[in-house]
Amino acid sequence: MNIESIGTANIIDLALKYKVKKLIYISTSGVYGKFEIEKSVTENFNVSPVSSYAIAKRFNEIYLQSISKKYPIKTSL
Structure with missing residues (x-):
């Protein structure tokens, strides 16, 4: 979960x-x-979500949605 989320943040x-x-x-x-x-x-x-991987993916979806509201960057999920 940590690698998935840190990678997305990077x-x-x-x-x-x-x-x-x-x-x-x-x-x-x-x-x-x-x-x-x-x-x-x-x-x-x-x-x-059915696994820690799916939970991390869902976290990243939510994080990206919040980023697209705060900054001038569009996201497609």
Whole structure:
């Protein structure tokens, strides 16, 4: 969890330093918990991380959303 979050924080710091206009963050379906394969998952699903990796990914999603509100950088999750 620590490596994932520190790595994302480092990327954000560099993006702000070099005035990057947009960051694209790749998360994991694990942030939505367990679901039936037959059903498609959308961003509207309830969040229920199933592992420390998924928790770290969800933390980073929230962190990036807050960064995009505070600084002139767009994010896509």
